[in-house]
Amino acid sequence: MLARVHKLFSTTIISGLLVWVNSAPVAAESVAEFYKDGSIVIHMGFPGGGFLESAKLVGKHMQKHIPGNPKIVFQGRPGRLGTAVLDFLASPWALKDGTHLAMPGSLGPWMPLQTSVPVKYDPLQMNYIGNVNSAGDTFLFVRQDVNIRTLSDLVSKPLKVSNSRGAYRNFVAALNNILGTKITYVGDYPSHRDAFAAMLRGETGGIAGAGVTAGAEHRRYFPSLLKDLKVIPILRYTATTKSVEYPGAILAGMAGTTETQKQALEITFASQVLDRPLMGPPGIPAPRLKALQIAFMKAMQDPELIVEAQEKKLGIKDPMSGPNMKKYVETIYALPETAKAMTRKALADKSFLQPVRYTTFNAELFKVTKEGRSLNANLTFKDTKKTIIVRLDARTTSVSAYGNQIKPPPLKAGSLEPGMKCNVSWTGPKTTASALVCKK
Template sequence: MKGQTRRSRNRWRWIIPAALAVSTGWLGTAHAESVQDFYSGRTVNMDIGYSVGGGYDMYARLLAKHLGDHLPGNPTITPQNMPGAGSLKAANYLYSVAPKDGATIGTFGRTMPEEPLLGEADYDARKLVWLGSMDSDVSLCVTWHTSPIKTFQDMLTKPSRFGGQGAGSDPDVMANTIRNLFHAKLQLVTGYPGSNESALAMQRGEIDGECGTSWSTLRMRHPDWLRDHKVNLIVQMALEKHPDLPDVPLLSDLASDAETKKVLMVIAASQALARPFAAPPGIPADRADALRKAFADTMKDPAFLADAKSLGVEVRYVSPQQISTVLKDVYATSPDQIAKAKAAVGGRM
């Protein structure tokens, strides 16, 4: 018995140090994986909530070309389009499904952060790891030059058809808002995968135009439309007018009462997040910091800015802190105001 006890003690004398060595080694390896170790030789997926060729897609592909140069380890950034439900599919994927390791980032419509409040989305946009926005923009209602809808008054008094991309998307939100708060005689024809498809429908005369069109997209994708007066710029939605558009009316200025103006302010808050980029909630803090820094550094990179200029892309950096402030204010809006704004954007009044 004594011999057996001695052998047992000797066995544990060998097993315990070995187990500790393995455990210490594993912990050391986990701790030793720096941000550079993680990103070195890695591919970072960039999910884009719209189809190829539209404004969000062009901004995302421009960013993908340069972002890896500013991340430790210089990973490859791979854009992949994930259109669906006006980019809600991409927002849901990023929030609930994407790996939370820092190797997936994404972009989606500027209205998506408000969709949990104003629509049917089931996520908390404040919990996303915000990298920033590449621009602070305004949304416009535009019509093709052959359409009888040439002014905002025409929208109110003449029947019209405007293209949409799905509940919660920029075009649907703006068209529904005008229809419900201003009693415009417009019909929303929704379901287009992106701005390229709705632009083609507008040119074919299938629809009169589209609301929710970004000024930056018009300048970038269709400068000839502006030069040749192919589109009518009807109204802009934002917290304030774009400096380039002093003569295009601001929707909130057309409201006849203070209550409607307040509702419009809630809906328009997301315009400050014109080209937002985020990572899933819960990624390691050091990787989140690295992604934010890389994004900010890219926005002032001379090579990036030169590419942006050659593409006609407007860059007006919005920081993660500014995004968080906007979301904090929106999420603190009174339930009564949220209910009215939700009714306006959702087509229920």
């Protein structure tokens, strides 16, 4: 009997020890151990152009500074002006462990504040890794022969502007409804080059918005327009800091006459402060979040990145740390409700919008010339009188051949061949086709 009790007691002690050992806290996995041999996916709100180029450059150098050196890869998730990607981050499908990040459009942190569009994410709960550009070097431009230079001119004289990016519709809406300007917005054009072409043809008197540090989309010709004074930056979309290059430009954010107006403009132009934010979902473990934030700032100070950014004219300027981003977001969201209401009312106006006018022609496709390594191309058509060159954008040009809609990228499908008869929709010479309908 005593032996049985002793055996039972011993077994109980041993079992208890096993339970205690198995339930004892395991040494926490280090950041380097977690990321070693792994990868991080940055989901892109805009999957092409200078936006993707700058993101790839940051990712290339950032991965060197993350403990464990994970590989950074990119996945396009466009939609709703680049903000749909944040809905994904907030969804159950996105990992919250520091391996799923996003670079939304500049409206990402501000969509719930500026519009009534329902979103699934809360900007105040998101994690902020770093911001590529907080310089706010975006301006409203006019042609040199347009007699508008001051805010008084903008208020008293009508101006028609063209553009390709939806975010600038909001800026023009704010200028019209808060400051009383008389601007008509023609857009959205398929690309910056098309918007500039419309201006240079005299169809509009200016560009609603473009950066003086030209991005990939228009860097080939924009600097020469500035140098030759064919376009003049007259208004800067920011709240506080004058431009070093163009100190005479109006500071839009300071142009309000009341405190509420100034606050509403600050809300509107907040996207210029967080121009290319890198964000993460809620719930990233604190050590990994801190490691990502540190790696981002180290990458932005990396001499190799700085040289590459200058060579590619990517406009990487005045980066902001993740903690400072979060503080800025909290500051803007803390502004009075009267300013928020004024902003939403102003940005809801659509009366100043004018659609792009497309024309069509029929001609025979003579030659297809690819643009470097991209899937875009210049298409040469010939009719009885002249040669016509049209640009095909793999992302935006709708292509039908042999009666079938061709999914992007159309060139990869081999759907366009010399000798085809095509109906082309475009805005004018040397611009991007909005649609091609071709057949043999």
